[in-house]
Amino acid sequence: MIMTKTAPLSTWPWENLGVFKYMLLGPLVGKVMHSRLQGDDHLASNWCFHILFISALRFHVFMWYTNTCNMLFLTRNRRICKKGVDFDQIDKEWNWDNFVIFQALIASLAIYLFPYGYANLPVWETKGLFAIMVIHVLVSEPMYYWVHRLLHGNYLYTPYHSFHHASAVPQPVTAGSTTFLEELLVVTVIGLPILGCCLLGCGSKTVIYGYIIVFDFLRCFGHSNVEIMPHWIFEKFPLFKYLLYTPTYYSLHHSEKHTNYCLFMPLYDALWNTLNTKSWDLQKKISLDAGKSTRVPDFVFLAHAVDITSSLHSPFVIRSFSSMAYSAKLFLLPFWPFAFVVMLVMWARAKTFLMSFYNLRGRLHQTWVVPRFGFQYFLPFASEGINKHIEEAILRADKLGVKVISLAALNKNEALNGGGTLFVKKHPNLKVRVVHGNTLTAAVILNDIHKDVKEVFLTGATSKLGRAIALYLCRRGVRVLMLTLSTERFQNIQQEAPADCQKNLVQVTKYQAARNCKTWVVGKWITPGQQRWAPPGTHFHQFVVPPILAFRRDCTYGELAAMKLPDDVEGLGSCEYTMGRGIVHACHAGGVVHSLEGWSHHEVGALDVDRIDVVWKAAIKHGLRPVSSRPK
Template identity: 80%
Template sequence: MSTPPLSAWPWENLGLFKYLLLGPLVGTVIHLKHQGDDNLASNWCFHVLVISFLRSHIYLWYNNVCNMLFLTRNRRIFQEAIDFNQIDKEQDWDNFIILEALIASLAIYLFPHGFASLPLWETKGIVAIVLLHVLVSEPLYYWMHRLLHGNDLFTHYHALHHSSTVPQPVTVGSTTFLEALLVATVIGLPIIGCCLTGYGSKSVIYGYIFVFDFLRCLGHSNVEIVPSWIFDYFPFFRYLLYTPTYYSHHHRKMKNNYCLFMPLYDAMWNTLNPKTWDLHKKLTQEKGNSTRVPDFVFLAHVVDITSALHVPFVFRSFSSMPYHANLLLLPFWLPTFFVMLVMWAKAKTFLFSFYHLRGKLHQTWVVPRFGFQYFLPFACDGINKHIEEAILRADKLGVKVISLAALNKNEALNGGGKLFVEKHKDLKVRVVHGNTLTAAVILNEIHEDVKEVFLTGATSKLGRAIALYLCRRGVRVLMLTLSTERFQNIQQEAPPDCQKNLVQVTKYQAAQHCKTWVVGKWITPGQQRWAPPGTHFHQFVVPPIFAFRRDCTYGELAAMKLPDDVEGLGCCEYTMGRGIVHACHAGGVVHSLEGWTHHEVGALDVDRIDVVWKAALKHGLQPVSSCPK
């Protein structure tokens, strides 16, 4: 099937190299500066670049604020989350900014003196550009937009825009080339008209473009911020400025509300849906009352300074990919460090993301603490206070299951969540550390033909369960621990005929002939040297160990892929791939889906490892094995 004319972008195959299209503008500014032209105020190539830069940040930061669920969750119009498909589809959202910059540079080339002679301020220009917008741009956009909803034009040119399930400010740029040309005409005509009438100025041009962009962000934000009382006191105002609710009705229904910013033209041409105002009033007056209570909550924490930027409300496209250290993040390190100090002092647990699975709402809450803080003795009480408050809040809301992530269930911190369950014996919410499924994932990665395993972190919750399970399987487990008492306690838990399979070792040299290592305590590159070539390192240690040995293989942290019918998932969980979560997260999901009514805290019940594993597979969760066959 041939591509309709003007539907594809001319530079869609350039990737990031598309920004080189602005190179001539940059070159012109540098050339003029080199020639001794220090008056940048009269250099319109410079102004085009500045305007383009600021425009992109208007959309980016408005988009970021919309994704701050802890601020906007009670004002959302559509309750769905943004998924990976929408994020990928909107990856090149800023194409229209590049296009309009190129058009502006062409106009500068054709009329260089006209633009250079514009004054900084012209009061009459404000009146002129407002009148031109109201009398020219608004009706022009209305009819172009309405025509684009015709069958053939919609299919070829406008369907892409409406395919974004949840409108966001950057959804503005999810359009075809033809649509972008039409919008460029709409925004350009008042500017040209204002300049031709002699009332143009730099301030008017800057102001008009930025207000235009802000209003487009407002309509596409999916967050209702316009209070209904304004329309109650000033009824006619509802025809002068649309609201996010007004546009959202068009985005889903597509049969009315075609205006640019002014519903007046929908009213004039009988395409206004009067129910929009009722919906707007309901959303603003009942905000928060109809917020759905999550069925499951995963209580996460921040790992380090740079990974704190791996969140949807900072860089949406970055958070939609597995986290990796990036030099481009270095400029943000210091501001993030200061944010960390503020969070340390005052922040409370906040809503991070959410998705739907089997009709249940799953949310991720984040404790405002960074990984290194969990190892500071004086910080433990404060961290436990945050975790306790989150559990009590979940209990008050009616959440059924709350699962603790990584360091939030640290044994030394709170005994794997046992501290909270014993302190609040009447909890209705089930507290889950998820380690049972973590153990199951690791154990199912170990091949059945393995007869010997070297285990570090052997007396931890996970280490104990893995050792007891493997010894029952007939595997000889070399348990690295200096505490003979703790080793003997674990050994006595094993069946009498299996106790011989548990062997205490105190040095890494004992594993120099064992090719299967299960790492539960961080080991240095020097300690890894004792592993023989061909060793595979399974691990449940946070942070993961360095992949130092090239002649060995390294497993990732225990993880599982969520079922295929998960909806609204749009960010990756730390270093995990899309749709993949840490096993402790998946363990809480299984607990919720099964409807189990017991707490999973403290020591692991070895007899439940297979039960939890089979339940996970039954519900469509898939193991993510990093062990070579």
């Protein structure tokens, strides 16, 4: 094994601790608790409390600024770099908050060494405001400029600063994605004004709080990749362009590297001749283009939230959480009341909004979300409003010039709109192709069933997918036990099968009929009690939303039908519900294939069984790979 040698101070001392790194702040927490137990009720004079509190404030400034930038429905027309934030960047920036912990520890050490100076700081001192601003402008700004410029030199860039520039799309948390040496230098830059202000005898708690929060806010502002500064400010007040940088200004440094080194004030780039001449023209262009439509997507997947907690699985809520497959977590509990209120607001007022996007083969794919939650689809009085939202999304896509729009599970519910048939019949001149994607869903499930299986138990047997699966399997010589109480619907499906295959379709009305069948295909939700009729060793394939409960330990449960997107997908940084990275539901993948193939027909209503193999082969041809749910 070849060992790679890292440069000194390029890694963090607690790099191997994982989430346990937060325990480094444990002594501060212990100190606060000890003071409270000793009867000290004056938190204002407890320096440990202040360090913890301001650390929490800093964390939230970066987190919520990042979340706001990822609200594409607000920021899509103001984005500077048009790429999406992918999984690689999210992983590189996973420990962006190391600097918060480090600076808290440095502050603790400083106050431990000089406790008297801090204990006597007043709440407010007007002179301190001016002092800290002067020291920042005359000391911190030029110091940062030259340190930053030095880090771009041949010797220091690769081991220490290239990691920061490895983030393709600047985000507020990118500011904290640094090496240990870089953060040592930043601590000096942010600490000197505070120290100088205190040594001059004009420091105050408010000034220190204000300086640190403003410092962080301006770092977030520059790294945001969202241009919010109006260009007219710089035209009316030309000197202002040298006093405050813009997101565009920083983005040029991030992409071209050897210009725009300043901290917050372009004045120093102008003084030392490193100002990028394109800075203000590009800023004006992006500012003017903010009100114009951006690039039209080729494909749109129209999704919906499943439940209230899963709605928190969004890039604009918790970016790192959305980059992993969804599962219920205890830390989501405090967010639940807020999410519930948002749900009520969305139910009353919200329209379909853009959630995420990615690029595939030069085509832009977007995910739009209908502001409705899973349980609402089963409320009889809500169906009209839901269909209205879906129809508005389809008409909007048609007006924009979108080529294909694919409907997620509940958005194409048969009882709701006939699998999209309602909209195609109502608007016969649609240019956008409406796709339910169920043909590929059926193909994924069918190709996941072992070739040597001779009998299958099928629930939801008379649904669109159930019908297609039953007809396909019976042609393959598989005996299909179709659970349905409607003899008429069963007979209609049986009549569709070739005459020599009709005997393979068998109507059953009770779960007991499957007591000897080890392959279940579940298209209608079943209870744990109903699952008891399955023999040990049964595998449950499923196409039901929400998925059934994994109740039986002696059985195996497949995930919902899914496919992995091709390896050349770009800008994908969030997982689709419970799916892994780069994996999407088969109905989503079906729309992708429809778009890549350039098919001109709508895929709505009943499935064409003869097209199952056609769609499957097209998906494989384009690099989509099935995600098997069978036990190995």
